[in-house]
Amino acid sequence: MPGVALVGCxxxxxxxxxxxxxxxxxxxxxxxxxxxxxxxxxLPPVFAQMQFGxxxxxxxxxxxxxxxxxxxxxxxxxxxxxxHFSTPVRINEIVDSRVHEIKYEPSRFDFGDLKLDKAATNKxxxxxxxxxxxxxxxxxxxxxxxxxxxxxxxxxxxxxxxGLSARGLAINTGxxxxxxxxxxxxxxxxxxxxxxKRLVFYALLxxxxxxxxxxxxxxxxxxxxxxxxxxxxxxxxxxxxxIAPLTSMFLFGPQQMRDANNFRxxxxxxxxxxxxxxxxxxxxxxxxxxxxxxxSMFQVNNPRGFGLMQRGRDFSSYEDLKDRYDLxxxxxxxxxxxxxxxxxxxxxxPTPDETNDxxxxxxxxxxxxxxxxxxxxxxxxxxxxxxxxxxxxxxxxARQTLRTAGEITQKNLIRHLDGSLGFVIDFEGGPLASLPxxxxxQAQFSVGDNAEVIENVLQPNPVTKGYRVTLRIKVKDPNKxxxxxxxxxxxxxPLSETWSYQIPPGTAxxxxxxxxxx
Numbered sequence: 125m126p127g128v129a130l131v132g133c134x135x136x137x138x139x140x141x142x143x144x145x146x147x148x149x150x151x152x153x154x155x156x157x158x159x160x161x162x163x164x165x166x167l168p169p170v171f172a173q174m175q176f177g178x179x180x181x182x183x184x185x186x187x188x189x190x191x192x193x194x195x196x197x198x199x200x201x202x203x204x205x206x207x208h209f210s211t212p213v214r215i216n217e218i219v220d221s222r223v224h225e226i227k228y229e230p231s232r233f234d235f236g237d238l239k240l241d242k243a244a245t246n247k248x249x250x251x252x253x254x255x256x257x258x259x260x261x262x263x264x265x266x267x268x269x270x271x272x273x274x275x276x277x278x279x280x281x282x283x284x285x286x287g288l289s290a291r292g293l294a295i296n297t298g299x300x301x302x303x304x305x306x307x308x309x310x311x312x313x314x315x316x317x318x319x320x321k322r323l324v325f326y327a328l329l330x331x332x333x334x335x336x337x338x339x340x341x342x343x344x345x346x347x348x349x350x351x352x353x354x355x356x357x358x359x360x361x362x363x364x365x366x367i368a369p370l371t372s373m374f375l376f377g378p379q380q381m382r383d384a385n386n387f388r389x390x391x392x393x394x395x396x397x398x399x400x401x402x403x404x405x406x407x408x409x410x411x412x413x414x415x416x417x418x419x420s421m422f423q424v425n426n427p428r429g430f431g432l433m434q435r436g437r438d439f440s441s442y443e444d445l446k447d448r449y450d451l452x453x454x455x456x457x458x459x460x461x462x463x464x465x466x467x468x469x470x471x472x473x474p475t476p477d478e479t480n481d482x483x484x485x486x487x488x489x490x491x492x493x494x495x496x497x498x499x500x501x502x503x504x505x506x507x508x509x510x511x512x513x514x515x516x517x518x519x520x521x522a523r524q525t526l527r528t529a530g531e532i533t534q535k536n537l538i539r540h541l542d543g544s545l546g547f548v549i550d551f552e553g554g555p556l557a558s559l560p561x562x563x564x565x566q567a568q569f570s571v572g573d574n575a576e577v578i579e580n581v582l583q584p585n586p587v588t589k590g591y592r593v594t595l596r597i598k599v600k601d602p603n604k605x606x607x608x609x610x611x612x613x614x615x616x617x618p619l620s621e622t623w624s625y626q627i628p629p630g631t632a633x634x635x636x637x638x639x640x641x642x
Contacts (some may be wrong), residue, residue, distance in 0.1 A: 144339075145338075145353055148326045148328055148337035148338070152336055153335075163211035166210075166212065172207075174207045179206045183236070184202055188231060196317060198320070199255075199265055202232060203270075205248045206251070209252070209272065213311065215250055252272035255271075257323075274291070274308075275305075275306050275308050275327075280507060281508070281509075288370060288452070290505060292354070293331075293354075293356060293367070294369035295334060304362070306329050306334055311328075321344075324341050332359070333361070334359055336355060347508040347509070351502075351504050367486055370431065371481045372392075372432045374412070376390065376392070377391070378524060380631070387443060389441060390442055394434050396411055396525075397431070400428040400429040401422075402425045404428075405622060409470065409624045415474060418605075418626065419471055423467050426459075427459055431514070436450075438450065453507040458503060459502070460503055465490040467490070468485065471483070516554070518554055520551040520556045520620035521551065521552070522549050522621065522623045523588065525549055525623070527548075528546045530598075543598065545598070547596075549595070550590060551592075552585070556590045557589035559614070567581075567582040568612070570609045571595075571606070574600050575627075576597060577596070578596040580595050580596075581594045599627065602630065605627065605629055606626065606632070608626075
């Protein structure tokens with residue numbers, strides 16, 4: 125029918141004009157073939173020398189947010205340039221497949237009590253943007269996503285507060301040479317319709333040795349879900365490219381000696397790295413605040429998932445009313461499709477306080493594609509406080525790791541430190557509570573050559589309806605690393621994930637024999 129054919133042609137034309145990831149990918153590919161042009165700061169001194177305490181006084185005016193009168197539950201607020209956010213990013217809006225720039229307007233911001241010359245803002249711009257959505261109450265807008273600085277972004281769901289961050293790309297992270305920080309230079313944000321529950325936007329990434337095109341689809345909910353499609357082109361040679369990087373903070377916790385001058389039992393945004401390997405194994409690696417930069421690598425081909433997790437949601441685990449570490453989400457990366465051969469890597473950096481993000485995790489390819497061929501990575505990030513919901517239903521997990529000086533009980537019943545180092549691992553959940561009474565549960569373990577195993581004791585934990593492992597070792601050389609693994613098995617089959625822990629060089633903190641006698 126001629127009429128039907130004509131309608132089909134018109135629909136095809138409309139679809140061809142729609143803005144998509146292909147448009148940004150073409151831009152990224154073309155940019156990768158050009159020499160890198162580093163952005164130049166346009167900040168006047170009053171903004172360039174601004175301290176963080178003054179920068180956060182610059183807030184978006186809620187009566188002048190983007191889409192205020194559009195009927196959509198989503199709204200956009202913007203970050204102002206200032207401090208080390210020294211170059212503007214271009215932010216565009218997509219409406220009915222047409223693209224136009226959202227121009228910078230100083231009137232969108234409340235500058236608080238800052239004494240600024242209005243002329244100082246004339247040539248400035250946006251540093252990033254915030255997504256606002258009524259996640260907790262229907263009558264109140266909440267910030268559910270923040271996109272600010274390099275390629276960093278953070279997302280929260282209902283009842284959560286900001287904690288760890290994600291990035292678009294990591295380059296040469298954890299190496300002796302300086303790390304490269306690619307940055308999002310331009311965004312395209314689709315204006316959502318009133319009935320839309322998802323927000324779609326695109327980003328162009330640029331750096332000295334890489335460019336990239338990204339599509340993001342945000343779905344706010346009790347646990348927020350962010351779908352990511354990434355197409356990365358290499359402009360120059362690098363030693364390491366990190367895909368789906370996560371950045372967090374770990375200062376101390378029960379698995380590492382706490383600060384005696386701090387009332388908090390733990391202080392961290394995440395306390396472990398969880399991995400679901402391509403062959404189905406589950407790994408749990410508790411985090412450290414090491415004395416020196418530490419790099420751990422896990423060969424994981426076609427990963428099913430990995431993430432920096434905050435296990436333990438009781439307020440009593442943190443006792444912090446101000447920063448509410450108990451409400452900070454975990455981030456679980458769920459790859460889509462075949463990612464090929466590669467590794468999940470963990471970088472732990474020493475930090476003296478909680479202001480530094482000292483933990484980074486990402487997946488890296490064993491072999492990069494040839495120049496001109498993009499690295500393709502599609503994945504979903506779950507921002508969740510339901511860590512168990514991301515985990516295997518038929519396995520127990522390491523609910524907590526406790527570290528202590530090793531001890532023995534003397535004949536007079538007084539405990540005596542014997543110079544060893546002890547770890548208590550509580551496994552719970554999965555099949556443990558419902559095992560047949562005659563099931564022989566065993567603790568399968570391995571310890572590296574730099575330690576001697578004194579004891580490895582397994583006992584039921586009636587409080588948790590799980591099992592507790594007490595592992596006691598003597599470190600041979602405290603200046604060398606110690607690797608340990610522990611898992612529960614029965615009849616040759618795994619009952620739990622594999623607890624995989626590292627004692628970094630210089631952190632054994634074992635008492636000397638003289639101290640042990642005391």
